[in-house]
Amino acid sequence: MLVKRIGEAPALEVRATGIPYAFAPCIAVCRDPRWGHCYESYIEDPKVVQSMTTLISGLQGDVPAGSEGRPYVGGSKKVAACAKHYVGDGGTFMGINENGTIIDAHGLMTIHMPAYYNSIIRGVSTVMTSYSSWNGKKMHANHFLVTDFLKNKLKFWGFVISDWQGIDRITSPPGVNYSYSVEAGVGAGIDMIMVPFAYTEFIDDLTYQVKNNIIPMSRINDAVYRFFRVKFTMGLFENPYADPSLVHELGKHVSSQHHIFFLSHSICQDP
Ligand SMILES: *[C@@H]1O[C@H](CO)[C@@H](O)[C@H](O)[C@H]1NC(C)=O
Numbered sequence: 001m002l003v004k005r006i007g008e009a010p011a012l013e014v015r016a017t018g019i020p021y022a023f024a025p026c027i028a029v030c031r032d033p034r035w036g037h038c039y040e041s042y043i044e045d046p047k048v049v050q051s052m053t054t055l056i057s058g059l060q061g062d063v064p065a066g067s068e069g070r071p072y073v074g075g076s077k078k079v080a081a082c083a084k085h086y087v088g089d090g091g092t093f094m095g096i097n098e099n100g101t102i103i104d105a106h107g108l109m110t111i112h113m114p115a116y117y118n119s120i121i122r123g124v125s126t127v128m129t130s131y132s133s134w135n136g137k138k139m140h141a142n143h144f145l146v147t148d149f150l151k152n153k154l155k156f157w158g159f160v161i162s163d164w165q166g167i168d169r170i171t172s173p174p175g176v177n178y179s180y181s182v183e184a185g186v187g188a189g190i191d192m193i194m195v196p197f198a199y200t201e202f203i204d205d206l207t208y209q210v211k212n213n214i215i216p217m218s219r220i221n222d223a224v225y226r227f228f229r230v231k232f233t234m235g236l237f238e239n240p241y242a243d244p245s246l247v248h249e250l251g252k253h254v255s256s257q258h259h260i261f262f263l264s265h266s267i268c269q270d271p
């Protein structure tokens with residue numbers, strides 16, 4: 001399928017840069033064309049978005065039969081994928097970016113959640129949480145949807161990553177109580193936190209919270225198991241370094257992640 005090949009091309013190029021991880025695909029179900037990030041996602045029909053998760057198999061390779069649902073990266077020319085942004089990012093009020101998705105549980109589960117089922121079956125290694133809220137609760141602090149539902153009910157075994165400064169935005173204004181952000185984000189079940197600047201503060205806050213049993217050690221262990229699981233399946237312990245022999249692949253296939261989205265999007269519109 002073409003969509004799978006559209007995933008294979010950037011997998012090679014991303015590997016060639018030495019980074020074995022791509023923040024794709026965006027499986028947002030765009031319910032409002034006013035949403036400025038619709039162009040990064042596929043379409044408004046959840047069934048089409050589900051079928052587009054084939055891109056994950058292009059980036060990571062096909063999960064071997066019998067291992068469906070386990071994180072999988074098939075060798076040194078594939079990369080870990082990231083299904084994002086969990087969940088409801090394309091359903092916000094009036095299409096306002098990072099705003100609230102107001103919908104009942106049935107609507108969430110039948111419109112915004114289905115593509116996550118397909119992603120997990122295809123062995124997606126990581127899931128990124130959304131800046132947006134569901135019925136007033138920030139996704140970066142949503143223990144029910146991240147831990148109870150994604151990890152425990154759907155049995156997602158990869159790791160959950162935050163968006164850029166995503167935990168800062170749990171509070172309004174962002175970062176106004178960073179220790180609360182750390183507690184709420186890690187406590188919700190996010191395993192890897194994307195902290196571009198405040199990393200010393202992050203480490204201090206998290207260390208304090210673990211030492212004082214605010215964050216239980218079992219939460220840290222859960223995250224570490226998940227990192228190791230993904231890193232082992234990626235072969236990072238056998239091949240930890242960039243492969244310079246791939247350098248000729250750079251610039252040969254596609255020039256940026258966004259081309260995938262544009263290409264896939266035009267396929268959706270022109271079946
Ligand atoms: C949504 O946007 C409105 C208008 O900017 C803002 O007042 C509100 O706080 C936002 N809601 C969320 C959940 O971000």
Ligand SMILES: *[C@@H]1O[C@H](CO)[C@@H](O)[C@H](O)[C@H]1NC(C)=O
Nearest residue numbers: 176177178179180181183184
């Ligand atoms: C920040 O959040 C913590 C909980 O993590 C709370 O104990 C503290 O009172 C909050 N600080 C402020 C200034 O609101």
